[in-house]
Amino acid sequence: MSPVSMLCFLLFHLLIPSPSQADGNITVGSSLTAKKDNSSWLSPSGDFAFGFRPLPTNLNNRGGVFLLSIWYNKIPSRTIVWFANGDRPAPENSKLELTSDLGLVLTDPRGERLWMSENIVGTVSHATINDTGNFLIFGSNLEKLWESFDDPVDRLLPSQTLGKNKFLSSRQSDGSFSRGKFQLRMLDSGDLVLNTINLPSSYANEPYYNSTRTARDSNMSSLGKEFVFDNSGSPFVLRENGDKVYLSQVKVPSASEFYHRITLNFDGVLTHYVNPKNSNSNGTWISLWSEPENICTALLTPRGSGVCGYNSICSLGGDNRPRCGCPDRYTLLDPNDEYGSCTPNFTLNCEEDEKKLKQGSMGDFYTFVELEHTGWPMSDYALLAPFSEDECRNSCLHDCMCAVAGFRDGKNCWKKKLPLSNGRVDPKLNGKILIKVPKRDLTITNDSQYPIPKGKIKHHDHRILILVGSMLLGASVSINFVLIGAITWGFLFVYCKKLKKISIEENVVGLNLRYFTYQELFEATDGLKEEIGRGSFGIVYKGLMSNNAAIAVKKLCSAMHSKEREFRTEVNAIGQTHHKNLVRLLGFCDEGHERLLVYEFLSNGTLSSLLFSGESKPSWIQRCHIASGIARGLLYLHEECPTQIIHCDIKPQNILLDDYHNARISDFGLAKLLKMNQSHTQTDIRGTRGYVAPEWFRNLPITVKVDVYSYGVLLLEIICCRSCLGTELSRESEGELLTDWAYDCFMHGRLDALVEGDTEGLSNRTNLKNLVMIAIWCIQEDPSLRPTMKKVTQMLEGAVEVPVPPCASRLNSSTSSFLHPN
Numbered sequence: 001m002s003p004v005s006m007l008c009f010l011l012f013h014l015l016i017p018s019p020s021q022a023d024g025n026i027t028v029g030s031s032l033t034a035k036k037d038n039s040s041w042l043s044p045s046g047d048f049a050f051g052f053r054p055l056p057t058n059l060n061n062r063g064g065v066f067l068l069s070i071w072y073n074k075i076p077s078r079t080i081v082w083f084a085n086g087d088r089p090a091p092e093n094s095k096l097e098l099t100s101d102l103g104l105v106l107t108d109p110r111g112e113r114l115w116m117s118e119n120i121v122g123t124v125s126h127a128t129i130n131d132t133g134n135f136l137i138f139g140s141n142l143e144k145l146w147e148s149f150d151d152p153v154d155r156l157l158p159s160q161t162l163g164k165n166k167f168l169s170s171r172q173s174d175g176s177f178s179r180g181k182f183q184l185r186m187l188d189s190g191d192l193v194l195n196t197i198n199l200p201s202s203y204a205n206e207p208y209y210n211s212t213r214t215a216r217d218s219n220m221s222s223l224g225k226e227f228v229f230d231n232s233g234s235p236f237v238l239r240e241n242g243d244k245v246y247l248s249q250v251k252v253p254s255a256s257e258f259y260h261r262i263t264l265n266f267d268g269v270l271t272h273y274v275n276p277k278n279s280n281s282n283g284t285w286i287s288l289w290s291e292p293e294n295i296c297t298a299l300l301t302p303r304g305s306g307v308c309g310y311n312s313i314c315s316l317g318g319d320n321r322p323r324c325g326c327p328d329r330y331t332l333l334d335p336n337d338e339y340g341s342c343t344p345n346f347t348l349n350c351e352e353d354e355k356k357l358k359q360g361s362m363g364d365f366y367t368f369v370e371l372e373h374t375g376w377p378m379s380d381y382a383l384l385a386p387f388s389e390d391e392c393r394n395s396c397l398h399d400c401m402c403a404v405a406g407f408r409d410g411k412n413c414w415k416k417k418l419p420l421s422n423g424r425v426d427p428k429l430n431g432k433i434l435i436k437v438p439k440r441d442l443t444i445t446n447d448s449q450y451p452i453p454k455g456k457i458k459h460h461d462h463r464i465l466i467l468v469g470s471m472l473l474g475a476s477v478s479i480n481f482v483l484i485g486a487i488t489w490g491f492l493f494v495y496c497k498k499l500k501k502i503s504i505e506e507n508v509v510g511l512n513l514r515y516f517t518y519q520e521l522f523e524a525t526d527g528l529k530e531e532i533g534r535g536s537f538g539i540v541y542k543g544l545m546s547n548n549a550a551i552a553v554k555k556l557c558s559a560m561h562s563k564e565r566e567f568r569t570e571v572n573a574i575g576q577t578h579h580k581n582l583v584r585l586l587g588f589c590d591e592g593h594e595r596l597l598v599y600e601f602l603s604n605g606t607l608s609s610l611l612f613s614g615e616s617k618p619s620w621i622q623r624c625h626i627a628s629g630i631a632r633g634l635l636y637l638h639e640e641c642p643t644q645i646i647h648c649d650i651k652p653q654n655i656l657l658d659d660y661h662n663a664r665i666s667d668f669g670l671a672k673l674l675k676m677n678q679s680h681t682q683t684d685i686r687g688t689r690g691y692v693a694p695e696w697f698r699n700l701p702i703t704v705k706v707d708v709y710s711y712g713v714l715l716l717e718i719i720c721c722r723s724c725l726g727t728e729l730s731r732e733s734e735g736e737l738l739t740d741w742a743y744d745c746f747m748h749g750r751l752d753a754l755v756e757g758d759t760e761g762l763s764n765r766t767n768l769k770n771l772v773m774i775a776i777w778c779i780q781e782d783p784s785l786r787p788t789m790k791k792v793t794q795m796l797e798g799a800v801e802v803p804v805p806p807c808a809s810r811l812n813s814s815t816s817s818f819l820h821p822n
């Protein structure tokens with residue numbers, strides 16, 4: 001129950017009128033007035049009351065309206081069991097009178113009739129509210145002229161029956177008394193069924209429950225006659241031959257000790273509730289059984305929206321009741337009606353798509369949100385098969401009619417159009433649903449409103465790779481893999497021409513890697529002359545191949561030895577990676593003590609020099625582009641490449657930039673390749689302090705989440721153009737870690753401080769805030785709270801909302817104390 005409906009609920013029940021008459025015999029001419037305290041007649045035992053109940057104030061009424069109803073008078077919740085004027089609430093001072101010719105008549109203060117007891121034939125003598133909860137009107141010969149049991153709304157009480165062609169009708173919502181779309185009907189054919197109707201008409205859709213079909217005894221020789229809820233509290237279909245077909249095998253508690261009711265809930269589930277009569281009861285209704293077992297999967301109609309509204313998705317709660325929810329980027333049509341329809345927060349428009357196609361590929365404009373075990377089975381307009389998932393995505397991408405694609409059984413591509421109906425979560429559904437949504441380009445949107453985050457990130461983890469011991473925390477800090485300052489670049493340019501060229505041999509290892517001899521590489525690098533970087537794993541030299549292609553040759557530290565076979569296995573794993581955000585390994589050399597790796601050479605230096613060189617910050621757009629490139633590269637290493645690779649040493653010195661300023665991750669795979677198992681000392685940790693996830697300090701397994709942590713730190717650096725090592729922090733934040741400082745700025749709404757003087761960043765405030773929130777998620781101390789790189793890329797692309805990260809006074813107390821020893 002939402003806080004608002006809870007409030008209404010409480011309000012509703014605080015305004016219970018005090019009963020004013022209790023003799024059980026209501027004479028003609030008696031009346032009730034709709035106001036706070038003159039409003040009810042009681043049954044002889046006092047169990048039930050009949051009269052006016054004030055309705056909770058809501059959007060449709062401004063208070064002061066009443067509902068003519070019968071309720072349990074001894075239960076604290078005063079649950080309503082019957083009501084008359086759900087669609088026409090009575091204004092204050094409306095009057096209910098028992099008349100001799102028409103029975104009960106409800107008129108508003110102006111004299112307009114709001115409701116009356118229908119079909120009274122004869123003269124009324126008196127009426128009574130029975131202890132069963134039935135309101136009866138008698139004629140002068142004590143014959144029944146009318147009873148509320150014959151005019152049920154959404155629930156049945158013991159001793160009440162539902163004859164052929166009679167039905168219960170659900171309410172529209174939890175707090176509403178208007179007619180809803182679900183029905184329990186006793187059909188003429190003798191079947192008791194649950195079905196939806198297409199409001200505002202009463203056209204009935206196919207049943208989603210049929211007592212005849214589910215009856216255990218399948219003796220069809222006799223048809224159903226009526227549905228009986230007998231006075232002992234047992235519900236059954238009574239057949240023409242007198243057989244009773246019980247709706248449930250559950251043992252029913254005694255009707256003398258428990259109140260019973262069977263309610264068709266507003267969400268379509270039929271439930272048998274009981275509530276103990278003794279005074280100790282706290283008034284909570286207990287569910288005995290309900291039908292159907294899973295309404296989300298049971299209800300499927302070609303017409304109508306299904307359990308939830310259109311474009312919504314039904315999932316079953318633990319209480320067997322449905323919950324409805326909009327997919328990402330879809331919002332509720334009526335924000336107050338969770339069970340209603342959703343609309344996309346964007347337009348799918350064929351004319352617009354035509355225009356977009358002229359500006360670029362559709363993939364630049366749309367992306368897909370994926371859902372598993374989910375379906376909208378009635379919304380297909382095309383089936384393409386056999387089709388691969390990529391073909392399916394592409395087909396939907398380029399089809400302006402296509403809102404959603406369902407990819408099933410590894411070969412079937414179902415294209416779906418709006419509005420989507422019968423959305424459900426169904427564990428039996430294989431494959432996935434792909435929801436087409438526009439990319440929220442980080443570089444384009446610049447609305448100043450923050451999006452309202454919804455829900456929490458769900459983590460699907462983890463392929464855990466526990467590294468033997470830990471590694472790479474050693475070695476020098478500031479020296480980069482490929483450090484190319486402007487000056488060295490000039491030098492290199494001169495030297496390159498002198499380098500000897502090596503010939504290409506057909507000595508291929510695995511599929512993609514070339515084997516080089518030491519001699520070849522020695523010559524290609526002109527005798528290991530040009531050192532262009534020095535890192536944790538060795539020294540990098542520039543070289544030139546015989547085809548004039550520049551290469552970077554990394555000579556691995558001779559101290560780090562692994563067995564030849566392992567070395568080749570790992571090198572092969574690295575060689576099998578292909579991603580535009582990774583530095584490509586071209587080949588290697590393994591001769592005795594000489595182990596070298598040969599990479600493509602990247603001309604634009606490291607991210608570290610780009611960000612921190614001090615002169616001018618790279619543009620916001622460029623930084624966003626780099627941030628998402630690194631994220632995609634890491635996602636590939638973690639989830640998409642043939643062998644999962646945990647990088648373990650993500651830092652700006654390990655991100656290189658290619659000719660187009662695409663970010664390229666380097667040094668991946670080396671952590672495992674070099675199987676360093678020295679224990680980590682404090683000195684080691686200082687080596688790459690700042691980027692190191694807290695797991696390293698504790699005895700926790702090292703998972704892909706260590707890279708997510710480092711990525712978070714790196715993302716903050718990209719946002720702020722400041723090193724996490726704190727050398728360049730502004731005065732006010734002196735001595736503070738970048739992570740803590742960024743978090744404080746975020747908490748205090750001081751995003752401007754983070755991008756000090758960066759007008760471009762500030763004008764993209766939403767993106768800025770999103771990026772900061774993503775970074776804070778990534779640097780959560782608890783690895784399980786950190787998102788996967790997949791989630792990170794989705795958040796960066798705008799495919800999912802970025803939730804507000806959890807509060808924490810200080811993010812990484814352990815690491816900060818480490819770095820600030822007193």
Ligand SMILES: *[C@@H]1O[C@H](CO)[C@@H](O)[C@H](O)[C@H]1NC(C)=O
Pocket residue numbers: 025026027125126
């Ligand atoms: C109720 O009132 C009617 C008419 O006034 C009378 O005939 C009847 O006996 C009364 N019944 C009881 C139980 O008092």
Ligand SMILES: *[C@@H]1O[C@H](CO)[C@@H](O)[C@H](O)[C@H]1NC(C)=O
Pocket residue numbers: 020021031032033038039040
């Ligand atoms: C309610 O008020 C009306 C007049 O305002 C009165 O005739 C009637 O008897 C009252 N009913 C009860 C149950 O007190």
Ligand SMILES: *[C@@H]1O[C@H](CO)[C@@H](O)[C@H](O)[C@H]1NC(C)=O
Pocket residue numbers: 130131132134136
């Ligand atoms: C009123 O309820 C009692 C049980 O409380 C029942 O025995 C009696 O038959 C009911 N009267 C009518 C007219 O249904």
Ligand SMILES: *[C@@H]1O[C@H](CO)[C@@H](O)[C@H](O)[C@H]1NC(C)=O
Pocket residue numbers: 187191193207210211212213
């Ligand atoms: C209910 O189920 C019975 C038995 O399967 C079937 O004969 C009947 O047609 C069904 N009723 C409806 C309305 O579908």
Ligand SMILES: *[C@@H]1O[C@H](CO)[C@@H](O)[C@H](O)[C@H]1NC(C)=O
Pocket residue numbers: 219220221222241
């Ligand atoms: C079905 O019901 C009929 C009549 O009620 C009865 O004669 C017959 O034996 C029953 N059949 C089965 C299989 O129970």
Ligand SMILES: *[C@@H]1O[C@H](CO)[C@@H](O)[C@H](O)[C@H]1NC(C)=O
Pocket residue numbers: 282283284
């Ligand atoms: C009322 O009591 C039932 C058990 O008797 C318990 O399960 C339920 O939580 C209680 N509800 C409240 C609101 O105290």
Ligand SMILES: *[C@@H]1O[C@H](CO)[C@@H](O)[C@H](O)[C@H]1NC(C)=O
Pocket residue numbers: 328329330331345451452801
């Ligand atoms: C959807 O649109 C509404 C209004 O245009 C906006 O308030 C909301 O934040 C948007 N939600 C998403 C997920 O874009």
Ligand SMILES: *[C@@H]1O[C@H](CO)[C@@H](O)[C@H](O)[C@H]1NC(C)=O
Pocket residue numbers: 446447763
């Ligand atoms: C983006 O922001 C600029 C000012 O910073 C404003 O002029 C422009 O209208 C905005 N564009 C959109 C699409 O909101």
